[in-house]
Amino acid sequence: MLSAKVKFLGEYLANPGLIGAVAPSGSALAARMLDGISLTQAKTVVELGPGTGVFTREIMKRIPDPCRFLAIEKNPLFAEELQKSEDLTALTEIIEGDAGDLGPLLQERNLEEVxxxxSGLPWAAFPGPLQEQVLNQVSEKLSPKGYFVTFAYGGIHLLPKARAFRKELEKHFSKISKTKTVWRNLPPAFAYQCRK
Ligand SMILES: C[S@@+](CC[C@H](N)C(=O)[O-])C[C@H]1O[C@@H](n2cnc3c(N)ncnc32)[C@H](O)[C@@H]1O
Incomplete structure (x- = not known):
């Protein structure tokens, strides 16, 4: 676990704009993200930006078998590490790719909806057009009763860039609820759970 954290910090120092956080999220945040969302009937689940796989492992505990579970990671080192993790690959398809290509990645696999x-994506590091590109595809591919879940850091969510992202969420989703903050996460964070 320490080595995953060290690798994560190393990747952050090499490319802060891509990684967007100095440490991976904790398992308490992973569980909080999915508070109240049942995955037991899910046919297709997608994770964007799995990093070292903290959310991935929580999702895997909750999905049924069979369920199509794709995790799309842009950083080649993280993608390769996840692809080598035997505890993940049985149920998860780890794709080295860009969340901005979600639509085509689903289409290549004949998956119509999710x-x-x-999302573990570092939204604050994304320029507005990239945020919009990803959110357009997420809302287009989400099933009518589906959920989009993403996290934000407590306090920081009041800054202008984070408020602009919240507005972007409101453009794409009609119902947005906020979970309680996980104070022991580093930094403390909460999740937005969004529906169409
Ligand atoms: C803040 S880290 C979160 C990692 C992990 N989910 C967690 O919470 O610890 C952001 C992750 O998103 C990945 N990422 C950044 N831009 C991406 C993109 N356009 N497509 C897919 N993954 C991306 C980074 O490589 C990194 O693994």
Whole structure:
């Protein structure tokens, strides 16, 4: 676990704009992200930006078998590490790719819609057009009763860039609820759970 944290910090120092956080999220945040969302009937689940796989492992505990679970990671080192993790690969398809290509990645696999999309993406580091590109595709591919879940850091969510992102969420989703903050996460964070 320490080595995952060290690798994560190393990747952050090499490319802060891509990684967007100095440490991986904790398992308490992973569980909080999915508070109240049942995955037991899910047919297709997508994770964007799995990093070292903290959310991935929580999702895997909750999905049924069979369920199509894709995790899309842009950083080649993280993608390769996840692809080598035997505890993940049985149920998860780890794709080295860009969340901005979600639509084509689903199409290549003949997947029309997704029941739940869970994001670990560093939105604050994304320029507005990239945020819009990803959110357009997420809302287009989400099933009518599906959920899009993403996290934000407590306090920081009041800054202008984070408020602009919240507005972007409101453009794409009609119902947005906020979970309680996980104070023991580093930094403390909460999740937005969004529906169409
Ligand atoms: C803040 S880290 C979160 C990692 C992990 N989910 C967690 O919470 O610890 C952001 C992750 O998103 C990945 N990422 C950044 N831009 C991406 C993109 N356009 N497509 C897919 N993954 C991306 C980074 O490589 C990194 O693994």
């Amino acid at each position: 029941d739940v999309v869970i």
